[in-house]
Amino acid sequence: MxxxxxxYLFPEIARRRSAHMLKYPEAQVISLGIGDTTxxxxxxxxxxxxxxxxxxxxxxxxxxxGAEQGEKQLRAAIAxxxxxxxxxxxxxxxxxxxxxxxxxxxxxMFGSNVTMAVQEPSYPAYVDSSVILGQTGQFQKDVEKYxxxxxxxxxxxxxxxxxxxxxxxxxxxxxxxxxxPTGNAATREQLTRLVQxxxxxxxxxxxxxxxxxxxxDDSPRSIFEIPGxxxxxxxxxxxxxxxxxxxxxxGWTAVPKELLYSxxxxxxxxxxxxxxxxxxxxSNISQAxxxxxxxxxxxxxxxxxxxxxxxxxxxxxxAFTSLGFSVYGGKNAPYVWVHFPGQSSWDVFSEILEKTHxxxxxxxxxxxxxxxxxxxxxxxxxGTVLEACKRFKQLYx
Amino acid sequence: MxxxxxxYLFPEIARRRSAHMLKYPEAQVISLGIGDTTxxxxxxxxxxxxxxxxxxxxxxxxxxxGAEQGEKQLRAAIAxxxxxxxxxxxxxxxxxxxxxxxxxxxxxMFGSNVTMAVQEPSYPAYVDSSVILGQTGQFQKDVEKYxxxxxxxxxxxxxxxxxxxxxxxxxxxxxxxxxxPTGNAATREQLTRLVQxxxxxxxxxxxxxxxxxxxxDDSPRSIFEIPGxxxxxxxxxxxxxxxxxxxxxxGWTAVPKELLYSxxxxxxxxxxxxxxxxxxxxSNISQAxxxxxxxxxxxxxxxxxxxxxxxxxxxxxxAFTSLGFSVYGGKNAPYVWVHFPGQSSWDVFSEILEKTHxxxxxxxxxxxxxxxxxxxxxxxxxGTVLEACKRFKQLYx
Numbered sequence: 001m002x003x004x005x006x007x008y009l010f011p012e013i014a015r016r017r018s019a020h021m022l023k024y025p026e027a028q029v030i031s032l033g034i035g036d037t038t039x040x041x042x043x044x045x046x047x048x049x050x051x052x053x054x055x056x057x058x059x060x061x062x063x064x065x066g067a068e069q070g071e072k073q074l075r076a077a078i079a080x081x082x083x084x085x086x087x088x089x090x091x092x093x094x095x096x097x098x099x100x101x102x103x104x105x106x107x108x109m110f111g112s113n114v115t116m117a118v119q120e121p122s123y124p125a126y127v128d129s130s131v132i133l134g135q136t137g138q139f140q141k142d143v144e145k146y147x148x149x150x151x152x153x154x155x156x157x158x159x160x161x162x163x164x165x166x167x168x169x170x171x172x173x174x175x176x177x178x179x180x181p182t183g184n185a186a187t188r189e190q191l192t193r194l195v196q197x198x199x200x201x202x203x204x205x206x207x208x209x210x211x212x213x214x215x216x217d218d219s220p221r222s223i224f225e226i227p228g229x230x231x232x233x234x235x236x237x238x239x240x241x242x243x244x245x246x247x248x249x250x251g252w253t254a255v256p257k258e259l260l261y262s263x264x265x266x267x268x269x270x271x272x273x274x275x276x277x278x279x280x281x282x283s284n285i286s287q288a289x290x291x292x293x294x295x296x297x298x299x300x301x302x303x304x305x306x307x308x309x310x311x312x313x314x315x316x317x318x319a320f321t322s323l324g325f326s327v328y329g330g331k332n333a334p335y336v337w338v339h340f341p342g343q344s345s346w347d348v349f350s351e352i353l354e355k356t357h358x359x360x361x362x363x364x365x366x367x368x369x370x371x372x373x374x375x376x377x378x379x380x381x382x383g384t385v386l387e388a389c390k391r392f393k394q395l396y397x
Numbered sequence: 398m399x400x401x402x403x404x405y406l407f408p409e410i411a412r413r414r415s416a417h418m419l420k421y422p423e424a425q426v427i428s429l430g431i432g433d434t435t436x437x438x439x440x441x442x443x444x445x446x447x448x449x450x451x452x453x454x455x456x457x458x459x460x461x462x463g464a465e466q467g468e469k470q471l472r473a474a475i476a477x478x479x480x481x482x483x484x485x486x487x488x489x490x491x492x493x494x495x496x497x498x499x500x501x502x503x504x505x506m507f508g509s510n511v512t513m514a515v516q517e518p519s520y521p522a523y524v525d526s527s528v529i530l531g532q533t534g535q536f537q538k539d540v541e542k543y544x545x546x547x548x549x550x551x552x553x554x555x556x557x558x559x560x561x562x563x564x565x566x567x568x569x570x571x572x573x574x575x576x577x578p579t580g581n582a583a584t585r586e587q588l589t590r591l592v593q594x595x596x597x598x599x600x601x602x603x604x605x606x607x608x609x610x611x612x613x614d615d616s617p618r619s620i621f622e623i624p625g626x627x628x629x630x631x632x633x634x635x636x637x638x639x640x641x642x643x644x645x646x647x648g649w650t651a652v653p654k655e656l657l658y659s660x661x662x663x664x665x666x667x668x669x670x671x672x673x674x675x676x677x678x679x680s681n682i683s684q685a686x687x688x689x690x691x692x693x694x695x696x697x698x699x700x701x702x703x704x705x706x707x708x709x710x711x712x713x714x715x716a717f718t719s720l721g722f723s724v725y726g727g728k729n730a731p732y733v734w735v736h737f738p739g740q741s742s743w744d745v746f747s748e749i750l751e752k753t754h755x756x757x758x759x760x761x762x763x764x765x766x767x768x769x770x771x772x773x774x775x776x777x778x779x780g781t782v783l784e785a786c787k788r789f790k791q792l793y794x
Contacts (some may be wrong), residue, residue: 011465012675030542034462036461036462037461037463038459039459040453040456040458041453041454041459042452042454042460043454045454046450046451046453046454047451047454048449049446049447049450049682050446050447050448050451052446053442053443053444053446053447053682053686054443054447056437056438056443057437057438057439057440057442057443057444058437059437061437062432062435062436062437062438064433064435064776065431065433068408076776078472091535097498097646097676097680098677100674100675100676100677101494101498101675101676101677102676104472104674104675104676108501108505108529108530109529111529111530112509112530124674125675128674129675132505132506132508132671132675133505133508134508134509154616166696170409228422236555240677248680248690249494249677249678249679249680249681249683250680274529276407276408277497277521277525277526277529278497278498278500278501278521278522278526278529279497279498279501280494280495280498280637280646281495281646282646283494283645283646283647283680283683284646285446285450285680285682285683286646286682286683289450339542362431378512379461380643
């Protein structure tokens with residue numbers, strides 16, 4: 001624990017936001033910082049949950065502990081909806097309380113004696129959970145990196161996909177696509193190379209697809225679209241970014257039975273044991289919500305919500321592009337990654353906050369390769385996103 | 398992971414139950430095994446949740462991510478309801494998805510280089526999460542124990558409280574009271590000795606009070622009733638056994654700010670970082686349910702539900718007592734601990750299942766000191782509990 005640097009990124013941003021609001025109590029602060037959904041949960045989903053809640057107060061509708069792995073019906077619906085043609089089955093799906101918790105449970109399963117690779121920049125939870133479990137070396141102040149982690153640089157020069165010929169072999173590879181924070185989705189050809197790389201090295205690929213529903217082009221929505229991926233990959237995903245985060249606190253992890261350790265032991269058996277030992281079960285009201293999400297009406301409603309955020313992303317991209325900035329992401333993800341060459345991310349963050357009262361996220365919070373960038377989140381009501389863009393245009397005109 | 402023995406206890410029981418049902422498809426199987434609640438969740442609580450679910454589909458009622466530590470209002474209500482006179486404050490309370498998950502998060506915080514003590518018999522999650530994190534030595538087949546764990550034997554001879562003069566110093570002490578599986582609640586005098594023991598040894602006491610609401614006598618309901626406990630103890634608790642388990646998936650951990658590592662660093666700061674890094678937040682619908690639980694009507698309703706289970710426990714105690722068995726627990730907990738001297742727990746379990754179609758829990762599943770006992774859970778509808786007792790009386794008459 002002592003090795004961990006500073007605060008976790010988002011609490012730090014919340015702290016600065018609060019300080020700003022104290023300084024400018026009259027300001028209309030807009031938050032495009034933390035990736036938090038803002039649109040109401042579609043009624044078809046909340047009704048499903050309310051109905052389940054009411055049922056729990058009746059003798060016939062009551063149920064106690066369900067299976068730790070999640071309710072059979074929900075596991076089956078996830079498998080058929082997201083992996084219908086990919087031979088991922090109900091028994092490969094572990095329902096959970098969310099992707100962040102599952103990443104930590106996977107780290108606990110891998111233990112402290114593994115090496116890991118991670119995209120840089122990346123969502124802080126991969127590295128921080130690794131540090132907490134003692135997988136890493138000390139933090140090296142000069143390069144702002146931890147020892148014993150292989151950082152795979154992703155930047156405009158390499159199209160946000162690492163040059164695998166320079167990446168050392170590790171036991172575990174974390175890969176997030178569409179990416180948080182860069183908003184970039186890896187192509188089929190890139191993911192095919194990544195799967196081959198993992199196979200050649202005997203690595204386990206942990207693929208975070210929490211933003212898959214935001215993909216607009218023909219990038220794969222699941223790593224299991226890549227032939228051979230089932231022998232090397234675990235996929236972590238979530239309902240959070242589709243149907244409102246904390247109302248559900250619901251995600252899942254797919255561990256194919258084809259994925260084996262080098263001694264032939266199935267990884268899914270280990271993960272099952274981890275889930276049974278360190279986790280109870282996702283709230284069954286949330287699971288009812290998940291099931292409602294996957295009904296035809298629920299899917300349509302989720303697509304509508306996602307559509308709102310995607311249009312927001314477009315508006316933000318256009319605003320920064322019209323101001324002459326180089327802008328990345330946004331097309332396949334709810335995040336826009338704006339380049340401020342030569343500037344420090346925290347300086348840009350502070351200037352935007354001070355002059356426009358808009359909270360963004362400094363790119364360097366996702367690792368030093370993110371410095372010079374800010375992440376602008378498309379999660380916001382349309383009106384506030386338009387207002388934020390108006391203020392950006394005033395600041396940078 | 399390789400060190401872990403056999404399956405986690407409860408999935409193993411579920412497996413045997415399923416096999417039994419295949420063998421006797423006509424049998425009316427009664428489950429008094431896994432400690433799973435059966436009574437409907439009081440309407441005041443489910444209404445609170447349904448209302449929150451509906452609110453989430455409106456613009457005004459929607460909220461995204463809340464604080465990782467839980468909603469302010471719920472933290473305050475937990476502090477004032479359960480720790481009103483004990484100077485445990487809102488900021489000491491971390492709301493979570495349940496006690497089992499929190500135990501695992503605490504283990505992650507402690508890391509692999511600590512020593513731990515645990516009651517024997519005990520709830521398997523303490524030891525199993527410790528094994529997974531690499532705190533323990535190998536499993537020693539002859540004594541059926543892991544190396545590097547201090548087992549504190551609790552049996553009828555010592556009144557289910559360990560002889561502390563024979564217990565070696567460890568960094569962490571797990572202690573569950575009212576106890577699962579023995580059903581015994583430690584007295585004020587015993588807990589005063591335990592707190593002193595932890596203080597003398599510089600140990601952190603992790604106190605699991607998930608069954609506190611079942612206490613009938615004047616045993617402490619919280620470790621913080623013991624003077625000085627705030628400097629040595631963390632308390633883990635849950636709504637599960639009061640208001641229906643998986644509907645809520647809601648618990649909490651109290652980490653007093655007075656609890657410091659030997660270098661003076663507050664343990665609560667470390668736990669806060671763990672929670673922010675490895676956990677998102679409990680479902681906000683569940684948190685609304687928690688808040689409803691703590692309203693005057695909710696508290697009354699929970700006491701009624703607990704009352705039903707306590708009367709079940711009485712019925713089970715009386716049945717076994719009338720058959721001449723030595724019976725423990727039951728008075729302050731929903732578990733009755735029945736002694737079958739000289740017999741193997743799994744043999745007794747199998748005989749009861751085979752001859753009465755009642756699922757119990759073999760005491761040896763909680764550690765070798767539990768052998769010769771079975772745990773009978775009081776979680777069941779009154780009718781099935783009465784029927785089970787009738788069958789016990791036929792079997793052992």
